[in-house]
Amino acid sequence: DTGVSQDPRHKITKRGQNVTFRCDPISEHNRLYWYRQTLGQGPEFLTYFQNEAQLEKSRLLSDRFSAERPKGSFSTLEIQRTEQGDSAMYLCASSLMTGRQYFGPGTRLTVT
Amino acid sequence: DQQVKQNSPSLSVQEGRISILNCDYTNSMFDYFLWYKKYPAEGPTFLISISSIKDKNEDGRFTVFLNKSAKHLSLHIVPSQPGDSAVYFCAASAGRGTSYGKLTFGQGTILTVHP
Numbered sequence: 001d002t003g004v005s006q007d008p009r010h011k012i013t014k015r016g017q018n019v020t021f022r023c024d025p026i027s028e029h030n031r032l033y034w035y036r037q038t039l040g041q042g043p044e045f046l047t048y049f050q051n052e053a054q055l056e057k058s059r060l061l062s063d064r065f066s067a068e069r070p071k072g073s074f075s076t077l078e079i080q081r082t083e084q085g086d087s088a089m090y091l092c093a094s095s096l097m098t099g100r101q102y103f104g105p106g107t108r109l110t111v112t
Numbered sequence: 113d114q115q116v117k118q119n120s121p122s123l124s125v126q127e128g129r130i131s132i133l134n135c136d137y138t139n140s141m142f143d144y145f146l147w148y149k150k151y152p153a154e155g156p157t158f159l160i161s162i163s164s165i166k167d168k169n170e171d172g173r174f175t176v177f178l179n180k181s182a183k184h185l186s187l188h189i190v191p192s193q194p195g196d197s198a199v200y201f202c203a204a205s206a207g208r209g210t211s212y213g214k215l216t217f218g219q220g221t222i223l224t225v226h227p
Contacts, residue, residue, distance in 0.1 A: 004155070040219065041220075043156065043215075
């Protein structure tokens with residue numbers, strides 16, 4: 001059973017550095033979502049793709065954040081000039097068009 | 113603007129008893145609701161869902177109740193087991209009565225089931 005995978009699982013970076021995370025969805029899923037979760041809170045929606053098209057972006061996604069899904073398969077989320085407030089768990093999920101979302105294990109980012 | 117709220121940060125129950133987790137929402141456009149369970153170091157795992165055209169959905173030990181007029185839903189776990197100990201998130205989506213598009217999550221409730 002191949003679920004949603006994310007890489008890396010943990011990332012420690014210094015403030016001001018750029019980081020990139022990768023998400024590999026379940027292969028037949030055409031939708032891919034990114035969420036961010038901070039301590040004591042539920043996941044917050046960042047953006048989602050249908051195939052390679054980015055359909056919605058949250059106002060949480062500042063101009064330092066960019067997400068891509070080339071060819072409608074895996075996706076990357078890049079954060080430029082990281083800040084301490086970016087420290088969080090970044091979750092990826094995938095689904096069929098109207099199906100439930102399956103989540104990956106997340107990438108925990110720590111900005112020092 | 114917290115559109116989905118879980119007002120109880122934690123809940124502790126004895127094994128074999130009922131666990132009741134509550135969730136309130138404010139957005140009238142929400143028409144599909146889900147519960148996810150999350151263990152440490154793992155992503156959320158889907159548990160059960162309900163469409164706004166229903167007021168109850170049952171799956172084994174898990175039942176979700178929806179009260180649209182009160183904008184309130186609850187998850188009942190009967191009987192509770194120690195393996196149910198986890199963080200439970202309520203989530204909602206708007207559009208077509210399915211898990212369509214983005215999910216809005218509550219803050220989560222930590223459930224501890226004591227043997």
